[in-house]
Amino acid sequence: MLFPVSGVECPLWLPPLVAFVLSFFTSMGGVSGAFLILPFQMSFLGFTSPAVSPTNLVYNVVAIPSGVYRYLREGxxxxxxTWIVVSGTLPGVVAGGFIRLHWLPDAKPFKVxxxxxxxxxxxxxxKDVFASRRTAKAAGGAANAATTSDFKVRVKHFSWRRLTYEFAGQDYTCGVPGIFALSLAVGLVGGVYGIGGGAIVAPFFVAIYGLPVHTVAGAALMGTFITSVAGVAFYQLVAPLYGQMAVAPDWLLGALFGLGGFCGMYLGARAQRFVPAxxxxxxxxxxxxYVATRYIVGYFL
Incomplete structure (x- = not known):
């Protein structure tokens, strides 16, 4: 099938299948899978115009609600x-969109x-994984214990300075200003990349702040959803200003990816509690x- 907006030609079943497989696994870590679907569109489908970024955001808008619903249902x-992430990533993703259109329209430097x-x-x-290998046995026990009634999150303190919540019988604390600044920075990067700001923030929460991956996934996905809606609207509104350059999203292609992602995220969010962190x-x-190495090395070949 030929998608006239993007010029991509591929079987109708391919985008949903790819999105289903990727989102099933990545949604367990609070990542929508968009950061892998974008390279797939660029490298395998040949979709290299700036319009690939908002098309990727359409995938997020369609796919993420099922995963968010599952995390909500499980408490x-x-x-x-979530709201700290949204308040930081939302302005960042809009600024990132301008950077993408004005300074990174070509595919090759964008890949770098x-x-x-x-x-x-x-x-x-x-670094976080290797450090945690020494306590992998304890982490596995915590994951198993989390399948019982203590799996739900309970917020104990929230102010403009810090956030504290309880999970699996342990308290976790993070500074609100630091989380906001981090969200603003990753929102900027996410707007350029076309994945929404919340997608990048989940690994940062785990690696830098030491928050349990079983609790940050829902907040990261919700942040990604809201910023993706804003990002799609931004690209669609500014598209007439750029003449012949493809800027508006390919709605059909993005929706097909989103359909597979919708199913994959729901199942991934449901299975996450049974997988050790x-x-x-x-x-x-x-x-x-893998993706980073392929793009950076490919630039010099």
Missing amino acids: RMVWPL FVGCVLLYIGLRLA VWIKLMLTGLLL
């Missing part, structure tokens, strides 16, 4: 963390930018480093 949505971002996140997460981190690390 693992840390709402204060993507690779550097993913490499940094992957290395930080790898160390394995989720290891999976995210491997995916990040």
